[in-house]
Amino acid sequence: MRVLLSDGSGLTARQVATQLSKAGHRVEVLSPDRLALTRFTRHVRRVHTVPPYGDAPFAWLDAALAVFAAGDFDVLLPTQEQVAVLSRSAQRLGAAGVATAVPPFEALAKVQDKLAAHATLGEVGLPQPDAAVMASARELAALDRLPAFVKTPIGTATTGVHHVGDPTELAALVSALDAEDVFADGGVLVQCQVDGPLVMVQSVFANGQLLASHANLRVREGASGGASHKQSIDLPQVREHLERLGSRLGWHGARSADAILTEDGPVYIDINPRLVEPANAWRAGVDLVAALVEVACERSAPVQVPGRAGVATHQLLLALLGAAQHRQTRRAVLRELACAIGHRSSYHDSIEELTPLHHDLRSAIPVVAAAVATLAHPTTWRWFSSGAVSSYALTPEASREIAIRHG
Numbered sequence: 001m002r003v004l005l006s007d008g009s010g011l012t013a014r015q016v017a018t019q020l021s022k023a024g025h026r027v028e029v030l031s032p033d034r035l036a037l038t039r040f041t042r043h044v045r046r047v048h049t050v051p052p053y054g055d056a057p058f059a060w061l062d063a064a065l066a067v068f069a070a071g072d073f074d075v076l077l078p079t080q081e082q083v084a085v086l087s088r089s090a091q092r093l094g095a096a097g098v099a100t101a102v103p104p105f106e107a108l109a110k111v112q113d114k115l116a117a118h119a120t121l122g123e124v125g126l127p128q129p130d131a132a133v134m135a136s137a138r139e140l141a142a143l144d145r146l147p148a149f150v151k152t153p154i155g156t157a158t159t160g161v162h163h164v165g166d167p168t169e170l171a172a173l174v175s176a177l178d179a180e181d182v183f184a185d186g187g188v189l190v191q192c193q194v195d196g197p198l199v200m201v202q203s204v205f206a207n208g209q210l211l212a213s214h215a216n217l218r219v220r221e222g223a224s225g226g227a228s229h230k231q232s233i234d235l236p237q238v239r240e241h242l243e244r245l246g247s248r249l250g251w252h253g254a255r256s257a258d259a260i261l262t263e264d265g266p267v268y269i270d271i272n273p274r275l276v277e278p279a280n281a282w283r284a285g286v287d288l289v290a291a292l293v294e295v296a297c298e299r300s301a302p303v304q305v306p307g308r309a310g311v312a313t314h315q316l317l318l319a320l321l322g323a324a325q326h327r328q329t330r331r332a333v334l335r336e337l338a339c340a341i342g343h344r345s346s347y348h349d350s351i352e353e354l355t356p357l358h359h360d361l362r363s364a365i366p367v368v369a370a371a372v373a374t375l376a377h378p379t380t381w382r383w384f385s386s387g388a389v390s391s392y393a394l395t396p397e398a399s400r401e402i403a404i405r406h407g
Contacts, residue, residue, distance in 0.1 A: 214281030222318030
């Protein structure tokens with residue numbers, strides 16, 4: 001099949017492209033970024049230039065539909081925040097003959113922003129950290145339970161998530177959020193800090209039925225809170241939670257979640273209405289991408305069995321950038337490279353999930369570029385980390401436009 005990905009900049013798009021190509025599909029992507037990650041792989045045949053999504057989602061949609069029609073594609077697969085405008089415009093997509101996999105907009109709206117997701121998880125009865133919605137700057141300034149996480153309603157890839165450790169940090173954050181008029185969107189969500197490892201959960205549904213799911217631990221943190229190293233884990237309780245939430249919402253398509261694994265079980269801290277980095281699941285035996293394609297094509301798909309636990313994968317690009325961010329020394333970047341090349345430490349018995357080099361030497365270009373740049377100036381990690389997110393991160397203004405505009 002000819003598959004068009006809604007995003008070509010992010011980590012998820014890069015991983016999805018590899019899996020689709022290896023399954024025999026022709027993959028092309030949409031991106032406003034000249035240096036999009038998916039440009040550096042043989043698994044993507046073409047990158048189509050479109051307007052940035054975050055500021056003008058409907059201009060992006062117009063361009064995306066034009067590319068889809070001209071390219072005779074079979075499927076438009078959402079791999080990032082574009083799922084919101086695709087869901088909102090479901091009737092328009094149907095009239096144009098676009099096959100895709102997105103939830104009903106009414107369901108998406110219940111988890112699209114942090115405040116809505118918090119309310120929805122509470123209604124369904126899924127465990128969360130102690131949390132409260134602060135509707136004004138004055139209310140947030142009075143917060144006396146620290147440390148805590150303060151989350152704005154709209155945020156992607158940890159943008160809009162602020163860790164506050166003391167009153168001085170809180171006062172500075174309150175001033176910044178008030179200046180940005182964040183409280184006009186209903187306030188902010190304040191979550192108490194919970195101790196435990198982070199679990200990343202991915203799933204695919206067809207009209208409320210869970211078809212495939214997977215969970216992995218974030219073994220090591222890379223740049224900007226991303227997972228440079230993961231290990232698959234079997235969590236039956238999480239699958240039960242996924243099924244409960246998906247059934248209640250009548251979910252259709254992909255959905256992901258982050259949870260903290262406490263002694264009493266998982267505590268959910270974030271919900272995303274899309275797929276997130278499916279390669280660890282793939283290596284463990286769960287093909288989330290294939291399930292999503294089947295849903296998009298409206299074909300009956302079997303329910304997949306849980307994957308193998310203990311499968312280790314890594315993303316060297318994130319590890320190098322993380323070494324530069326967290327340690328801010330050239331020696332740390334060199335040590336990371338040495339461990340990866342020698343398959344030592346956290347790279348022992350671990351598989352590269354983002355830029356595998358087998359029959360795809362172009363995949364090395366972003367890694368080499370990041371290594372050279374951070375060895376010269378460790379602070380360049382910011383450029384690599386921020387560039388991809390800026391191509392697809394939805395702004396609060398654009399989110400409001402999607403909410404009020406008919407598709």
